Amino acid sequence: MLKIGITGGIGSGKTTVCRIFETLGIPVFYADTVAKQIMVEDAILIEGIKSTFGPESYTTDSLLNNKHIAAIVFNNAEELAKLNALVHPAVFRAFDTWVEKLPGGIPYILKEAALLFESGSYKLCDKSILVTAPVELKLQRVMERDTVTTEQVKARMDKQFSDEIKQNMADYLITNNETESLILQVLELHQAFLKINP
Numbered sequence: 001m002l003k004i005g006i007t008g009g010i011g012s013g014k015t016t017v018c019r020i021f022e023t024l025g026i027p028v029f030y031a032d033t034v035a036k037q038i039m040v041e042d043a044i045l046i047e048g049i050k051s052t053f054g055p056e057s058y059t060t061d062s063l064l065n066n067k068h069i070a071a072i073v074f075n076n077a078e079e080l081a082k083l084n085a086l087v088h089p090a091v092f093r094a095f096d097t098w099v100e101k102l103p104g105g106i107p108y109i110l111k112e113a114a115l116l117f118e119s120g121s122y123k124l125c126d127k128s129i130l131v132t133a134p135v136e137l138k139l140q141r142v143m144e145r146d147t148v149t150t151e152q153v154k155a156r157m158d159k160q161f162s163d164e165i166k167q168n169m170a171d172y173l174i175t176n177n178e179t180e181s182l183i184l185q186v187l188e189l190h191q192a193f194l195k196i197n198p
């Protein structure tokens, strides 16, 4: 079964693209969502996060204090590297388990990850897709979706590879601007992947 990694900078629309693939029956592993799940379920990881970023990394209800962690890691490259080193290996393991449990007869699956190239997880995929959008549009979309400032979004953008670097690493490109149809681009790739592994 073909494994396709799909990525894109913050607000590029990778989750939106994955939802379209899902309507075609393609299973999607959402690495960012799974990361957050593991961060509240895996006792060893929880201890690692608390000892690295303080007990206030979790609320009294044992929920992840996203704002606290984000304020530390997106303002300090070393702290971000520590968080990634704690979380990413656990996400890799969760992906392997998810793949093992899939039913037979699936032509291909998608692994959606914000840091597909940065984390090296693209090496474990057969092909990769990059979703791109103009910076202004990405900023506007994230600010409409989340209660964040331009500076907060830019701080995350700065921690990710640029689209220029990622374009050179990706096998396929989806352009999520306001002129090209996302659905048609997804259908075209879907047909291409079915031919690779019918």
Ligand SMILES: CC(C)(COP(=O)(O)OP(=O)(O)OC[C@H]1O[C@@H](n2cnc3c(N)ncnc32)[C@H](O)[C@@H]1O)[C@@H](O)C(=O)NCCC(=O)NCCS
Residues within 6 Å of the ligand: 009, 010, 011, 031, 032, 035, 036, 039, 065, 066, 067, 069, 070, 073, 080, 083, 084, 087, 091, 113, 114, 115, 156, 159, 160
């Ligand atoms: C720091 C955390 C708590 C902030 O939570 P928050 O709800 O504000 O953001 P969320 O997780 O929804 O991420 C939104 C976007 O931020 C960017 N982002 C998230 N983590 C990272 C990271 N480690 N490096 C760079 N950008 C990141 C991505 O574009 C992502 O899509 C959270 O992002 C986190 O736990 N990150 C570590 C896990 C991780 O690396 N995830 C990404 C790949 S698995």
Ligand SMILES: Nc1ncnc2c1ncn2[C@@H]1O[C@H](COP(=O)(O)OP(=O)(O)OP(=O)(O)O)[C@@H](O)[C@H]1O
Residues within 6 Å of the ligand: 008, 009, 010, 011, 012, 013, 014, 015, 016, 017, 114, 141, 142, 144, 145, 176, 177, 182
């Ligand atoms: N083509 C589009 N037209 C209108 N709105 C869009 C389009 N693509 C994405 N959006 C909206 O922009 C926001 C960001 O999209 P999405 O969540 O898919 O991006 P993402 O790359 O997964 O972001 P993040 O890295 O922050 O998780 C969402 O609110 C989504 O509904």
